Amino acid sequence: MRLSRPLLALVALAATASPAHALKQPVPTYRVKNLQFQTRAPNPAVTAYGYYVGPLHGNGALDPTRPSLNLFCVDILNSISFGQKWTGVFTRLSSNDLSATRHGNAKQVNYQKAAFLASTYKAPGIQTAQWGGIQTAIWNLLNPGNPNGGANPFSLLPPRHNVTGTQGNRRSLGPLPPNPDSMNGTHYDADALIAPLYVLAFLLVATPALDFVTSIVPLRVSDIEWRFASVGLLSGFLLTPLLGVGLAMGVAAYASHQRFQRIMAIANLVIAVCFVALLLFFLLDIFQLRNVVQAEAQQAFESAASKAVVKHLTFVVALGFMGLRGFRMSKLTDIEPTRPRASVVIGG
Numbered sequence: 001m002r003l004s005r006p007l008l009a010l011v012a013l014a015a016t017a018s019p020a021h022a023l024k025q026p027v028p029t030y031r032v033k034n035l036q037f038q039t040r041a042p043n044p045a046v047t048a049y050g051y052y053v054g055p056l057h058g059n060g061a062l063d064p065t066r067p068s069l070n071l072f073c074v075d076i077l078n079s080i081s082f083g084q085k086w087t088g089v090f091t092r093l094s095s096n097d098l099s100a101t102r103h104g105n106a107k108q109v110n111y112q113k114a115a116f117l118a119s120t121y122k123a124p125g126i127q128t129a130q131w132g133g134i135q136t137a138i139w140n141l142l143n144p145g146n147p148n149g150g151a152n153p154f155s156l157l158p159p160r161h162n163v164t165g166t167q168g169n170r171r172s173l174g175p176l177p178p179n180p181d182s183m184n185g186t187h188y189d190a191d192a193l194i195a196p197l198y199v200l201a202f203l204l205v206a207t208p209a210l211d212f213v214t215s216i217v218p219l220r221v222s223d224i225e226w227r228f229a230s231v232g233l234l235s236g237f238l239l240t241p242l243l244g245v246g247l248a249m250g251v252a253a254y255a256s257h258q259r260f261q262r263i264m265a266i267a268n269l270v271i272a273v274c275f276v277a278l279l280l281f282f283l284l285d286i287f288q289l290r291n292v293v294q295a296e297a298q299q300a301f302e303s304a305a306s307k308a309v310v311k312h313l314t315f316v317v318a319l320g321f322m323g324l325r326g327f328r329m330s331k332l333t334d335i336e337p338t339r340p341r342a343s344v345v346i347g348g
Contacts, residue, residue, distance in 0.1 A: 208237040224285055
């Protein structure tokens with residue numbers, strides 16, 4: 001979480017509420033954004049008093065490939081469903097006009113306090129077992145006494161709450177299904193698998209590459225038969241590294257490692273272009289060798305050449321496609337490109 005960037009406040013409009021243009025005072029169009037809430041339960045799924053607590057997320061509804069928005073709950077009196085889309089109005093907390101927020105200018109200090117508390121979820125030394133206390137403090141800033149001051153969680157109506165977030169949006173989360181593990185304070189943190197999966201992805205790429213290199217030494221680039229055999233052999237080593245690259249990019253997307261994902265995407269595109277050049281030279285070698293291959297070996301030669309060409313071609317297409325999509329997903333653009341991106345956004 002980047003705490004050095006300015007704070008914003010956001011009011012999100014429910015589907016049944018008035019549209020953004022119906023606010024008491026008009027707001028500039030650049031502050032009005034179409035957003036989408038996360039499509040599934042948070043991970044880790046930490047709960048307290050029957051509610052999900054801690055960071056949530058969403059993104060731009062019109063462009064799901066944009067960077068994810070970190071969200072935080074600030075209000076238990078409104079609801080949202082997973083995957084729900086809505087229109088939000090952004091307000092900078094440092095401004096003197098919070099008229100577009102749910103609680104207005106009178107709660108500016110409370111919004112700022114809530115933003116600070118939300119920034120402590122991932123602070124050094126803070127454990128997920130402490131998220132419930134942070135969440136209750138945020139709730140009581142904007143809805144004093146709710147949920148029952150945190151004293152009697154089992155007397156609540158079906159849980160409903162609003163969210164706030166880093167980079168931009170605020171809404172509520174719908175009813176929380178029973179989760180005995182979460183209620184007992186345990187959760188499953190998939191983030192612990194990020195590093196091992198990166199290692200696995202590296203091995204999927206490096207091991208076949210090493211096997212291939214050791215299979216073609218010593219190099220005889222000027223020998224057309226060696227070139228044909230080497231490129232044909234390479235075609236059999238392409239699938240496993242491709243799986244490794246796909247795994248690495250998937251992990252980077254899940255972990256929001258956008259810079260690494262962009263590096264991977266650029267590398268994919270560069271390698272795809274190199275393989276296109278390699279394939280063209282391979283085709284030239286095929287045409288030259290066809291004239292010297294004996295008749296009884298002609299069918300086997302054409303079969304091996306065709307298989308190698310198809311494998312290389314599909315590898316180039318797959319790698320290039322991953323590179324293009326990965327590059328698009330890793331764009332480090334803000335929802336509002338000409339203005340600073342927020343570190344903590346609160347809503348109400």
